[in-house]
Amino acid sequence: MDDDVASCRTLQLHLQTQGHQVGIAHSVDEGLIQVLHKAPELVILDIRMPGKSGLEGLPEFRQALPTTRIIMITAFHDMESTIEAMQKGADDYIHKPIDIDELEASIDKLNSDNNDDLVNTEKSIQPGGHPLTMVGRSRAMKEVFKTIGLVAKSPATVLITGASGTGKELVARAIHRASASPDGPLVAVNCAALVETLLESEMFGHEKGAFTGAVSRQEGKFALARGGTIFLDEVGELSPSMQAKLLRVLQYKEFTPLGAKQPQTTNARVITATNLDLSEQVQRGNFREDLFYRLQVINIHLPPLRERKEDLMDLIQTLLARINKELRRNVSHITKEVLDCLQAYHWPGNVRELENLLMKCVALSPGDKLTRDLLPDYICRQAELNPPLPQASGKPLERWSLEEMEKAHIQRVLDANNWHKGRACEILGISRPRLRRMINQFELRSPNGTPMEEDELREGSRA
Ligand SMILES: Nc1ncnc2c1ncn2[C@@H]1O[C@H](COP(=O)(O)OP(=O)(O)OP(=O)(O)O)[C@@H](O)[C@H]1O
Ligand SMILES: [Mg+2]
Structure with a gap:
């Protein structure tokens, strides 16, 4: 329909x-x-x-x-x-x-x-x-969104994995918002931020006088998260004894505040995240296997940004809009040169690095444009290894739409790789069917005029 x-x-x-x-x-x-x-x-x-x-x-x-x-x-x-x-x-x-x-x-x-x-x-x-x-x-983000939609309503424990800055916390928040109790609390705990005793008191609470300095009774995060979600970030950093305590909460929905005689109960939905490879931590003996299986009932993995460069344009637009709002600016044009640099860069810090970079550029930009001179040199080094794009229609680059950019960039990558599509897909970070679709859509041609190989022509005409 x-x-x-x-x-x-x-x-x-x-x-x-x-x-x-x-x-x-x-x-x-x-x-x-x-x-x-x-x-x-x-x-x-x-x-x-x-x-x-x-x-x-x-x-x-x-x-x-x-x-x-x-x-x-x-x-x-x-x-x-x-x-x-x-x-x-x-x-x-x-x-x-x-x-x-x-x-x-x-x-x-x-x-x-x-x-x-x-x-x-x-x-x-x-x-x-x-x-x-x-x-x-x-494809990877599509799967992520789908999984969130499928599991958000259930109380199942979710483990979110991925390198630093890939969006783990955002996924946790999305699950909470789409969960059965989106109006309940979402309580976040960073398991790496505190020494063990403080973390224990933070998670489970303490009675007055439980330790030196415990001048009053305090509720723990598991208690505060009742009727909602608790997000345990950097869960791979938990000490063995905290791992045992967390396992108990997951098994029996029960925890005991420091200095308390009676255990308390919690019905909080547990979401955890880590940038460590937990199965490797299990093999090394740093992480309990039984806890690992409990945590990863559902695993949502976020690949690094360099493996999904096709997300880059969407991310740039979304992040720019957010940053403009925050800084009360209206930087809405990006030069072709800047886009080339961003596409070629390998993004070790993932989306967070992109966000920080755009933030800095917007703050430093005198007008409504992001230009090459605003970028640090290391960002552009990779792009400079490739020849710059011929300036086609004579139109100034800052007047190009993202679609024109995309078209020109795909043509350039194809040409630079002798129209070897597998290699082009790798560089562009897109699937073969998608490349084929874009070649059709933009009517791209190889230098000798052959649009596509036989089989691809047939497939192309079907789409
Ligand atoms: N797919 C996305 N769409 C829009 N914004 C995103 C996306 N992924 C990440 N971000 C933004 O990038 C920043 C980093 O994301 P987030 O804090 O969720 O990452 P993280 O994996 O928890 O990082 P860390 O491991 O460093 O804690 C945030 O500002 C977030 O809003
Ligand atoms: Mg995080």
Whole structure:
């Protein structure tokens, strides 16, 4: 179901060649009438439609077709609509423009697993950009958003892993916001920040006089987090004795404040994060194996930014908007040269490093532009190893749209690698189907004029 008649038709033709019977509808209401008659095995539902949106219609489809697979199509690369779709009962989602390979992979996946009804559908989160929204269009981030949508409502323990600055805390906050008790407290504890006795008192609380300096009774974070979420950051740093105590909380929902005789209970949902490889810590004997398994009932992994450079444009836009608001500035133009540098850089500090860099640039920029001279040299070193982009249309670079940038950059990477697509994908940080789609979309041509190899031409014409 899509309001775009042409794209519906293309999809229909494609799916028919795969042996499916395909009906088309251009609005939610029209679609509902059709599915009641036809009881399809699969519904592909666009989010953005005139009248009722796909998200609004989703619960009605779910109700009418409890066991039918529903794949949502979204034009947004943000987390909110994805989480909402998954919570309202979608089985999967794909991005627009539709990549046939991605759609087929999604259909295959739905056919091969039967774990229906993972999703609770009562309450949806507010649509619209939250200041803590996460963005990203890479496959990896897509999986992250999907998992958040699927697990947020359950009380299961979640372990978030990833290098420093990849967005672990943001994921924890997103899970809390999408959880069954988003209005409950979200209490964060940094397990690496305090020495053991202070940490114990911080987590579990203490009675008056429990230790020197304990002049009054104090509630611990596990008590404060009742009815909400407790986020234990840097959990890999816990000492053996704190690991034992945490295990007890997870097993029995029970903890004892320092100096107290009676244990207390907690119903807080536990989310933990670490930038260490916990399984390696287990092997080295630094981390209890039983605790490790308890913590990682669900594991959400955030890959480093250099492995998902296709998220870079979304991140730059989102972070710039945030920074402009915070600094009350309006720096909204980036020169081509700056983008080249940012694309080529390897980002050891991940998204946080990008954020700090943009913050510094915005603060130092005299006008509304981010120019090369604002960047420290080390950021540009990698880009300088490659020749600069020919200045095509003669238009000043600061008037280029992001799309023009993207097109020019992809052309350049392809040319620099003799149109070796595997290598280009690696450098660009995108999948082959995506590269193929972009080559089609931007009508890119190799120097000798051949647009694509045979097999790719055939695939390209299908999409
Ligand atoms: N996908 C994303 N979309 C938007 N902003 C992001 C994204 N990922 C990270 N950020 C931003 O980058 C910064 C770092 O993220 P966060 O603090 O969650 O990372 P972290 O993994 O907890 O880092 P550390 O290991 O250093 O504690 C934050 O300001 C966060 O808002
Ligand atoms: Mg953090």
